[in-house]
Amino acid sequence: MEPLEEELVKILDFEKYGALTPIPQDDGVNPLAKINYSKDYEQGMAYFRALAAKQEYSIRAFNLTCFLIMHNPAHYTVWAYRFQTLKHIPELIPHELAWLDSVIEDFQKNYQVWHHRQKLLGITKDYLHELEFTKRMFDLDSKNYHVWSYRLWILQNFHDYTKELSLIDNLLEEDVYNNSAWNHRFFVLFESNANHERSLQQELEFLYVKLSQASDNQSAWNYLSGILKKAGPNQVAWIANQLEKLLPSSNRFLLEFLAEYDPTRSKAIYENLANEVDRDNQALWNWMIQQVPQT
Amino acid sequence: MSMDLERVKHLNYLNELGQRQDELDFWLKEHLHVSAIYWSCMSYWMLNKKEELNKEQIVLFLQSCLTESGGFACYPGHDDHITNTVYAIQVLLMLDSLDRINKEKVASYIVSLQNEDGSMKGDRWGETDARFLYAGINCLALLGRLDMLNQSAAVDWILKCRNFDGGFGLCPGAETHAAYVFTCVASLAILEQLDRIDQDLLGWWLSERQTKNGGLNGRPEKLPDTCYGWWVLSPLAIIKKLEWIDRNDLIRFILSAQDQETGGFSDRREDVPDVYHTCFSLTALSLLQYPDLKPVDARFCLPLEVTKKYNL
Numbered sequence: 001m002e003p004l005e006e007e008l009v010k011i012l013d014f015e016k017y018g019a020l021t022p023i024p025q026d027d028g029v030n031p032l033a034k035i036n037y038s039k040d041y042e043q044g045m046a047y048f049r050a051l052a053a054k055q056e057y058s059i060r061a062f063n064l065t066c067f068l069i070m071h072n073p074a075h076y077t078v079w080a081y082r083f084q085t086l087k088h089i090p091e092l093i094p095h096e097l098a099w100l101d102s103v104i105e106d107f108q109k110n111y112q113v114w115h116h117r118q119k120l121l122g123i124t125k126d127y128l129h130e131l132e133f134t135k136r137m138f139d140l141d142s143k144n145y146h147v148w149s150y151r152l153w154i155l156q157n158f159h160d161y162t163k164e165l166s167l168i169d170n171l172l173e174e175d176v177y178n179n180s181a182w183n184h185r186f187f188v189l190f191e192s193n194a195n196h197e198r199s200l201q202q203e204l205e206f207l208y209v210k211l212s213q214a215s216d217n218q219s220a221w222n223y224l225s226g227i228l229k230k231a232g233p234n235q236v237a238w239i240a241n242q243l244e245k246l247l248p249s250s251n252r253f254l255l256e257f258l259a260e261y262d263p264t265r266s267k268a269i270y271e272n273l274a275n276e277v278d279r280d281n282q283a284l285w286n287w288m289i290q291q292v293p294q295t
Numbered sequence: 296m297s298m299d300l301e302r303v304k305h306l307n308y309l310n311e312l313g314q315r316q317d318e319l320d321f322w323l324k325e326h327l328h329v330s331a332i333y334w335s336c337m338s339y340w341m342l343n344k345k346e347e348l349n350k351e352q353i354v355l356f357l358q359s360c361l362t363e364s365g366g367f368a369c370y371p372g373h374d375d376h377i378t379n380t381v382y383a384i385q386v387l388l389m390l391d392s393l394d395r396i397n398k399e400k401v402a403s404y405i406v407s408l409q410n411e412d413g414s415m416k417g418d419r420w421g422e423t424d425a426r427f428l429y430a431g432i433n434c435l436a437l438l439g440r441l442d443m444l445n446q447s448a449a450v451d452w453i454l455k456c457r458n459f460d461g462g463f464g465l466c467p468g469a470e471t472h473a474a475y476v477f478t479c480v481a482s483l484a485i486l487e488q489l490d491r492i493d494q495d496l497l498g499w500w501l502s503e504r505q506t507k508n509g510g511l512n513g514r515p516e517k518l519p520d521t522c523y524g525w526w527v528l529s530p531l532a533i534i535k536k537l538e539w540i541d542r543n544d545l546i547r548f549i550l551s552a553q554d555q556e557t558g559g560f561s562d563r564r565e566d567v568p569d570v571y572h573t574c575f576s577l578t579a580l581s582l583l584q585y586p587d588l589k590p591v592d593a594r595f596c597l598p599l600e601v602t603k604k605y606n607l
Contacts, residue, residue, distance in 0.1 A: 025372070049372060074327075077374045080420050115422045143517070145465070145472060152468050179515040183470035186459050191468060218503060218515040226459025283538050284502060 005040040011063045012047055022046035023053060041071045052081060057088035066099070073103075079112040083119055096120060101133070105140070114146045118153055127158040135167060142171055143180045152187070161194030176210055182219040186226055200231055201238075208242045211254075215246055221253040236261065252278040259288075266292045298550040300585065301558060302342055305573065308558030309335050310347070312570060328370045329360055333382035334574035336389055340598050341577035341588050345389075354392045357383045361396065365404030366418070376418045377408055381430040384437050389601055393438070402440035405431045413448030414466070424465050425456055429478035433595055436485050436607060450488050453479050461496030473504060473513040473526040480530035484594045494534040501531050502539035509544025510563065520562040521552045521572050524579025529593040532582050542583050549576050 004012075012020060024046050044067055051061045065082035068075060086092055100117055107113040121130055134151040137144060155161060165188065171181040188194050189203065204227070210220050228236055240261045246254055252273055259269035267289060274285035312335055332353060339347050359371045360383060366375030367383040380401060387393050408416045408431060415428040428449060435441045455467040456479055462471030463479035476497070483489050504511040504527045510519025511527045524545065531537050551564040552572070559568030560576035578596060581588040590599040595607065 023372075076376065076418075080374065083420075111422070115420075119420075143514070145470065149465050149469050152466070156468065177516045180470050183458065183464075187468040190459075222460040222500070222515075229459070280541065281502070281539075284499075287539075 002039065002043070005043055007067065008040060008043055008047065008064075011060060011067055013060055017056075017058055017060050020047055020050045023049035038071070041068070044068050044071070048078065048081070052077075057085045059089065059092075061085050062089065062092060070103070073107045073110045074112060076112050079116050083116060086120070087123075090123075093120070093123065097124075097129070104137070108137070108141060108144060109146060111146065114150050118150060121154065125158075127154050127160065130154055131160075131163060135163075138167075138171065142175060142178055145180075148180050148184065152184075155188075155192065155194075159193070161188055161192060161196070164188045164194065165196065165198070172210070176214050177217055177219060179219040182223045186223060190227070190230065200227060200235060203227055204231070204235060204239045204242075208239065211243070212246060215249065215251045215254055218253065221257065224257070250277050252281075263292070298547070298553070300550060300580065300588075301553050301555070304553070304555070304558030305338070305342060305560075305577075306344060306347070306558070308554070308568065308573065309338055309570070311557075329357070329367060329379040329382050329386075330369070331570050332356070333386050334570045336386050337574045337596070337598075338570065338577050340389065341574075341581050341591065343587065343589050345598075348390070350390045350392070353386060354390060354395050357387060358395060364407075364419075365397070365400035367401075374418065375404070377405065377415065377427050377430045377434075378417065380405065381434040384434050385595070385597055388437050388605065389597065398438045398440070402435060402438045402443055405434050406440075406443045409445060409449070411448070413445060413450070413452035415449075425453070425463065425475050425478045425482075426465075428453065429482045432482045432485050437595070437605070441486070446486055450483065450486060450491065453482055454491060457492065460500050461493055462500045470514065471500065473501070473511070473523050476501065476530050477526040480533055481594045481596075484533045489534065494536070498531065498534055498536040498539055501527050502536070505540055505545065508548055509541065509546075510548035511540070511545065518563070519548065521549050521560055521579070522562065522575040524549055525575035525582075525596070528579050528582045529596065532593040537582065546580065546583055546585060549580060552576060 014020065022043065025042065044064060048064055048068060051064065062082065062085045065078050065085065068078045069082070086096060097120065100113065104113065117130070121127060131151065131154060134147050137147045141147070155164070164184070168181050168185045168188070171178050189196060189198055207220060207224050211217065211224070214220070224239070228239070240258070243254060243257060249255065255269050255273055255277060259266040270285045270288045270292070274282050274289065278285065312331070336348055336353070339345055357367065360367045360369070360379065362368050362375040364375045366377065367379040368375050369379045384393070384401065387396065408418070408427070410416060410423065414423045415431045416423055417427045432441070432444065432449065435444050453463070456463045456465070456469070456475065458464060458471045460471050463475045464470050464472060465475055469475070480492070480497070483492065503515070504513070504523060506512055506519045508519065510521070511523040512519045513523050513526065528537065528540065531540060549560070552560045552562065552566070554561060554568040557568060559570070560573045561568040562572055577588065578591045581591045582593060591597070592599045592602040592607070595602055
């Protein structure tokens with residue numbers, strides 16, 4: 001029998017909480033690709049299984065989940081048990097966020113840590129703190145999909161959209177190509193129940209400025225296509241006229257837009273794209289030429 | 296640089312998966328174990344080496360991952376989750392061994408995870424994500440119990456995940472991401488509801504994923520990664536627009552991610568290989584009809600001969 005690692009001796013505190021019989025890993029019959037554990041993790045898990053078997057939601061259980069999570073942050077069973085322990089010992093909750101903040105940099109792309117945070121918010125209801133937290137996370141990685149999903153969840157559950165436009169504007173100032181920011185803009189202005197006063201025309205003006213700064217911006221062009229589905233013919237004409245000012249251009253998105261807007265020019269523009277401007281995508285443009293109705 | 300598919304090296308890589316004790320973070324991967332079995336089975340099959348699979352050993356192990364709830368855990372003694380469940384069922388189907396488990400119980404487990412709005416939880420703790428709905432739909436189809444799913448609610452929810460760019464995100468409002476495009480489009484394909492989406496717009500977005508070096512990324516302005524070979528190509532294959540991607544450039548990119556020493560594929564050249572990227576690099580090459588690879592069913596990410604055999 002291997003002696004227990006020192007850190008685990010402290011965590012498990014048998015004197016205070018009582019003895020515990022560890023449950024070793026059951027690898028099943030003929031273990032397939034037997035996993036090579038580190039000794040302390042293997043021991044920690046053996047005691048975790050013992051605690052889980054008797055449903056002990058104590059401080060030592062809590063501390064053990066911390067130990068295990070630091071070794072393997074994707075272990076969803078351990079996260080779930082940690083959350084149950086927090087519900088049994090609510091005094092631990094205020095410290096939980098501080099601990100999560102301290103480990104988040106290592107776990108930025110881990111599903112479990114974000115789900116845990118979301119469940120915690122369901123208890124604390126301190127969504128303003130969490131909105132501020134996601135904003136800080138965007139400084140580290142402005143496109144982190146988990147962070148955006150989390151912020152989306154906060155908005156859909158707490159309905160406070162007042163900070164969104166300024167956040168998006170700032171992110172687009174830093175990086176006008178940030179697809180996540182463009183997506184969020186569309187969601188806030190056109191799909192959410194946010195109260196805002198942006199008109200479609202204001203958005204078109206905003207888009208024109210951004211596109212004239214960087215006309216190769218896929219995200220902005222997709223956004224434009226999206227909002228034009230909600231626009232009236234005058235608005236479409238307005239933006240088309242504005243965008244004409246960017247010609248002549250070898251920008252395939254601009255040319256594509258103009259081809260769609262004015263069917264009388266489609267074929268000529270697609271041919272230009274296929275044969276000169278965007279030969280890489282010749283197959284696509286040739287397909288588009290086929291789609292143009294014969295008149 | 297011209298490069299071939301290093302079949303022998305990849306087989307060595309797969310054969311040694313259980314033995315590489317020196318990999319630093321290998322011992323962290325308990326939570327990925329059932330997934331790793333699926334990824335390695337698919338890899339062997341794509342390379343036309345399914346006879347190397349120790350069928351009995353795999354089936355016994357998967358049986359030991361079954362939990363009381365009817366779902367599969369990632370490893371014996373762990374909690375059930377829908378992702379482990381679909382991987383396990385996919386592997387059991389590939390090994391003609393679905394009769395070794397209680398199919399009805401697994402189907403009931405999956406259905407118990409469907410929410411009222413049509414979406415699906417990953418497990419009883421409630422995390423909801425389009426991946427989980429796909430896992431549930433895929434799994435129920437393999438079990439022949441799609442009738443137990445609330446299909447119209449599922450389709451309605453998937454369509455709510457659709458964005459202005461024609462793609463799909465993790466949940467309604469979330470940014471379009473290639474992995475979610477795959478899960479949503481494949482879900483709709485299995486449920487025979489592809490006519491509900493604008494396939495041209497979607498094809499456009501997908502074709503835009505190809506970067507200058509031929510690789511595919513998951514969102515605009517992000518780096519290409521071999522696994523996006525699968526996430527992007529499979530929906531393109533489903534909507535019959537595979538030719539919207541430059542095949543040769545992409546093949547070159549994927550092959551450049553092979554590890555010439557150990558075999559296996561990584562996310563891009565000179566990174567460390569792993570069995571996940573190996574699986575999806577091979578399935579992507581298969582979709583691109585790279586010579587001498589077994590064909591794959593884009594909807595299920597299973598060998599085509601398997602889904603044909605079971606009339607899926």
